[in-house]
Amino acid sequence: MFAVNENYLSLSHDYLFAEIRNRVEEYKKKHRGKEIIRLGIGDVTLPLIPAVTEALHKAVEEMGKKETFRGYGGSRGYEFLRNAIAENDYKKRGCHITADEIFISDGAKSDIGNLQEIFSRENKVAVCNPVYPVYTDINIMAGRAGKYDSRIDKWRNIIYMDCTKETNFLPDIPKRVPDMIYLCFPNNPTGAVMKRERLQEWVDYANQVGAVIFFDNAYEGYISEKDVPHTIYECVGARTCAIEVRSFSKKAGFTGLRLGATVIPKEIKRKGITLHSLWERRQETKYNGTSYIVQRAGEATYTKKGQRQIDEQIGYYMRNAGKIRETLSELGYMAEGGKNSPYVWLQTPNHMKSWEFFTYLLENANVVGTPGVGFGMAGEGYFRLTGFGSREDTEKALQKISALPL
Numbered sequence: 001m002f003a004v005n006e007n008y009l010s011l012s013h014d015y016l017f018a019e020i021r022n023r024v025e026e027y028k029k030k031h032r033g034k035e036i037i038r039l040g041i042g043d044v045t046l047p048l049i050p051a052v053t054e055a056l057h058k059a060v061e062e063m064g065k066k067e068t069f070r071g072y073g074g075s076r077g078y079e080f081l082r083n084a085i086a087e088n089d090y091k092k093r094g095c096h097i098t099a100d101e102i103f104i105s106d107g108a109k110s111d112i113g114n115l116q117e118i119f120s121r122e123n124k125v126a127v128c129n130p131v132y133p134v135y136t137d138i139n140i141m142a143g144r145a146g147k148y149d150s151r152i153d154k155w156r157n158i159i160y161m162d163c164t165k166e167t168n169f170l171p172d173i174p175k176r177v178p179d180m181i182y183l184c185f186p187n188n189p190t191g192a193v194m195k196r197e198r199l200q201e202w203v204d205y206a207n208q209v210g211a212v213i214f215f216d217n218a219y220e221g222y223i224s225e226k227d228v229p230h231t232i233y234e235c236v237g238a239r240t241c242a243i244e245v246r247s248f249s250k251k252a253g254f255t256g257l258r259l260g261a262t263v264i265p266k267e268i269k270r271k272g273i274t275l276h277s278l279w280e281r282r283q284e285t286k287y288n289g290t291s292y293i294v295q296r297a298g299e300a301t302y303t304k305k306g307q308r309q310i311d312e313q314i315g316y317y318m319r320n321a322g323k324i325r326e327t328l329s330e331l332g333y334m335a336e337g338g339k340n341s342p343y344v345w346l347q348t349p350n351h352m353k354s355w356e357f358f359t360y361l362l363e364n365a366n367v368v369g370t371p372g373v374g375f376g377m378a379g380e381g382y383f384r385l386t387g388f389g390s391r392e393d394t395e396k397a398l399q400k401i402s403a404l405p406l
Contacts, residue, residue: 007143016133016374017041023358024368037397039324039385040368042188042343044253046316048297049309052252055300059293070292075283077104077261081295084302085261089220089246095233101265101276103283104290104298108218108247108260113138114286115214115243115262118278119180126159126178128171130189130375130382132216135182153377162378163190169336169345170194173201177209183232184216186223189375189384190345191321191337193228199235206241212268212275213242221251221314223340239265243275250342250388252301252310259290259298317342320394321387327398328385332406342387345372349406357383365400 020040028036048056062068076082082099090097105111112134121143127135136158139145146157154160159178161171169192171183183202185194194202206213215232223230232242244263248254268275300306318338325338334347348357354371361367361383372382387394 005141007141007145010140010145010148011137015137016370019374020358020368020370024362027362034366036362036366036368037389037393037400038368039389039394039397040370042250042386042388043255044250044317044388045390046253046313048253048257049301049306049313051300051303051306051309052297055297056293059296063293073289073292073295075103075287075289076100076280077102077290078292078295081299082261084299085246088302090231090233090263093230093234095231096239097233097263097265101263103262103264103279104295105260105262105287106258106290106294107249108216108245108262109134111245111260111262112214112216114282115245115279116142116144116180118275118282119212123179124157124159124176126161126174126176126181126211128163128183128187129160129377130163130372130379131182132184132188133375135214136376139180160376160378163187163192164378165334165347168192170198173205177211179211181206181211181213182216183213184218186219186228186341187337187343188216188219188341189343189370189372189379190382191339191341191343192345193223193225193340195227196229196234197227199229199232203232203235203238203241207237210270211241213238215242215244217244218247218250219341220246221310222318222342224318225340228340233263233265240267243268248298248301251314252298252306253313254294254298257294257297259294316391317387319387320389320391323394324385324387324398327402331402338387344385344387346383346385348372348381348383351381354380354383360404361401364404365397367397367400 082102085102086099116138125139145155159174159176163169163171169190220230232238232244246261248259264276264279266276321338321342324344325335328335328346336345338344354373358371370384372379
C-alpha cells in the first residue's frame, strides 16, 4: 500500500494568501455589491511594457515559421538571455558572474522551492521572522523543520532570526549555527533593506561556518538608495557561499508570464562537489526549460527602451508606496518601507492583533491588506500594504483609512 509524505500534513491548513482570499470571498457573499480595494497580495496591476509585448509578438511569429521554429531550449535557458543578465545585472556592477552560472526558470518561487532538493535533509535552516512563508513551508515539506511547537508557533529545528522594530527589521547573526540561510532584501514583508556593510557581515559569517545563503533578490529593481547592494555578489567572498534568485515578476510585471533566474557560482563546493553541477543535473532531469517566447520577452527588458519603460512602471508603484507610507505616518501610524520596496509595513493601532486589524479594515473601509502574523509570530501586531495597486485604488483606500478613528 502506498504512503504519503506526512511532512505535508504538518503544513498549516491554508497558504497565507489563500486564507486571505477565502476570507474576502466570504465577506463578499454577505455584502454583495461592496467594492473591495485590494492592497494585500504583491501582484502587479500595470500591463506589460510595449518593449516586451513587441518582443512577444516577434517571437510568436518566429515560432510559426519552419526556418525559425524552436523546440526544447535547454534546462539552463537560452544564451541570449543569460548573456543579457550577466552583462547588465552583474558585469556593469563590477561583479564576476558568467552566463554559464545563470539558470533561467519559470519564476523565483519555483527555484526557491526546488533548490532545497540538492541539500541534505539534516541541514539546519535559518529564516528571518517575519518571513515570506515559502522559505519555511518548503523545508517543512522536506522534513527539515522538526516538531512544531504550538505555544510559540515555531518549528524546533528551524532557526528563527527575529526582525523587529528594535533590530530595525534586520536579522542578527544567530546563536545556533545554520547550514542554509534565507535572506530577502529589499525585504518582503517589511520593506527593510540591508546596507552593503551589513550584508558583507553575513557573507563573511557564511564562509566562516560553511553555510550557504539563498539570497532572494526579487525587489532589486526598487532600490533607490546608493549604499544598498543590487546583488549579493557586490560583497567580497559571495561567490563561495551565496546563491542568488532573481525575478522578472515584480521588476518587469511578468507575474502572468513567469520568468526567473538563479545564479550558482562554480566556487560553492562541499567535499569537492559543486552546487552548480548538482543543480544542473537536477534541472536536466526535471526541467525542460522556459518558453522561448517568454525568454525573448525577458531579453527585451534589458534594451534601452525596455529599461526606460520599466523604470516608469517602477516609479508609478513607488509613488503609490510612498503615498501610503506618508499618509499613514501623518495619521499617526508607525509605517516602514516604501522607499526601496513596494511594501509598507505598519504597526496596527490600539494593540490590535494582525487578523483583527485585517477584519477591521475589510469591514470598515473595504480595504484588503496582509496580516503581519501570517509571515511569522514576530509579525504579530503588524500589517502589510502594497503599492502595486492602481493610483485610483490607492488614493481611494487611503481616503477610507483616513476616515477611520485610530
